[in-house]
Amino acid sequence: MKFHIMKINKNKEKKNILFYCPFIERGGIKTTLIKYTNFLSKIYKVKIFTNTTDHKMLNKFNKKIEIYHPKKTYNFKLRILKDIIVFWRLKKELNNKSIIFSMTDHFVPLVLNKFTTNSKIIIRTAGIVPNHYNKEEYKYLKNVFIKKFLIRFYKLANKVITFSLQNVKYFENLGIKSCCIYNNFEKQKIVKSFKKKKKLNIFFVGRFGYEKNAIFFVKNLKNYSNINIHLVGDGEYKKQLKNAAAGKKNIFFHGFVKNPFKKYLSMIDLLCITSKYDGTPNVMGEAMSYGIPVLAPKNVGLANIFIGNNKYGYLYKSENSNSFKEKINFIIKNYRNAFSRAKRGYNSISRFNEKNTHYKLIDEIEKL
Numbered sequence: 001m002k003f004h005i006m007k008i009n010k011n012k013e014k015k016n017i018l019f020y021c022p023f024i025e026r027g028g029i030k031t032t033l034i035k036y037t038n039f040l041s042k043i044y045k046v047k048i049f050t051n052t053t054d055h056k057m058l059n060k061f062n063k064k065i066e067i068y069h070p071k072k073t074y075n076f077k078l079r080i081l082k083d084i085i086v087f088w089r090l091k092k093e094l095n096n097k098s099i100i101f102s103m104t105d106h107f108v109p110l111v112l113n114k115f116t117t118n119s120k121i122i123i124r125t126a127g128i129v130p131n132h133y134n135k136e137e138y139k140y141l142k143n144v145f146i147k148k149f150l151i152r153f154y155k156l157a158n159k160v161i162t163f164s165l166q167n168v169k170y171f172e173n174l175g176i177k178s179c180c181i182y183n184n185f186e187k188q189k190i191v192k193s194f195k196k197k198k199k200l201n202i203f204f205v206g207r208f209g210y211e212k213n214a215i216f217f218v219k220n221l222k223n224y225s226n227i228n229i230h231l232v233g234d235g236e237y238k239k240q241l242k243n244a245a246a247g248k249k250n251i252f253f254h255g256f257v258k259n260p261f262k263k264y265l266s267m268i269d270l271l272c273i274t275s276k277y278d279g280t281p282n283v284m285g286e287a288m289s290y291g292i293p294v295l296a297p298k299n300v301g302l303a304n305i306f307i308g309n310n311k312y313g314y315l316y317k318s319e320n321s322n323s324f325k326e327k328i329n330f331i332i333k334n335y336r337n338a339f340s341r342a343k344r345g346y347n348s349i350s351r352f353n354e355k356n357t358h359y360k361l362i363d364e365i366e367k368l
Helices: 002-013 026-040 079-089 105-113 134-140 144-156 165-173 214-221 238-243 282-289 303-307 319-335 335-352 358-367
Strands: 016-020 046-049 066-067 097-101 119-125 159-162 178-180 200-205 227-231 251-255 270-272 294-296 315-316
Touching: 016 026, 016 079, 026 046, 026 282, 026 358, 046 200, 079 105, 079 178, 097 105, 097 319, 105 144, 134 165, 134 200, 159 165, 159 358, 165 178, 200 214, 200 319, 200 335, 227 238, 238 251, 270 282, 282 294, 282 303, 282 335, 294 303, 294 319, 315 319, 319 335
Parallel strands: 016 046, 016 097, 046 066, 097 119, 119 159, 159 178, 200 227, 200 270, 227 251, 270 294, 294 315
Antiparallel strands: none
């Protein structure tokens, strides 16, 4: 693989990869943007164009990546106006070696690029793509009609990168050029070790937003006396979660934590994912890369693929309290079994190594 990188650098002029990401916030988009740009900067000239001014956020990127952002955030109420300003700044850097790489708010760069420079453009889908393959998820999605309408503009992209083969089939039916590239997860050198405990520590890790549905996690576990419940994250539903947890001494809020699985590795016994709808989600792959047992909702995001039909963890019926509690009860009584599945899951994470993810990204870029 190193030879592959050297060959590209030697025989071809470096392409300029201009990442369009108007808003860099905590979550999957930020994680993927960091991984993509830090990796691709080894091979190409990489620049990021954003409206985000948070230096703590921007300092997470490789120092050789140029980041263009305003000194102060624009106060326009309409998000699309901010999108347009970011694209117009990006447009100044375009040349015949440039490829636009849109991470979010794709409508603006697709349309403006079409009617201005007509440069090569790649977009990456973020979150759920509503289609007939994922009806169980998108019934919870807001503004489905608008999202489906905007997807039609993906035809203006040279390539759409998505996280699911089902999405690829859907895009093909619409005449959209796409490919499936999973997110990258590498096996961690330090992994979870088995330890018998009187009380299992069950974790939720993620943003306290509508789609992540942390309230389902708290409401269904708060009356258990034989477990400790931990929530790592923050977001608009924090007050609602605190109210639901009131009076319970075994529920702990840790706030936002950098590298939570590494920090709490010896403590965390089970990660619960309770999303109504999702993309990968990243926390599932991260937990499995440390050998941590995972419980996730069936048919949500890539849960089925990661969990492998219950070989590498546990699946419950989405939004079903009885199914969720049934799996929790089984895990509590059979934790050694859960740990064995997690070990198999740890070995399976090689499916998502750099060879199968980031190097496929290079292949798609080189085809343009």
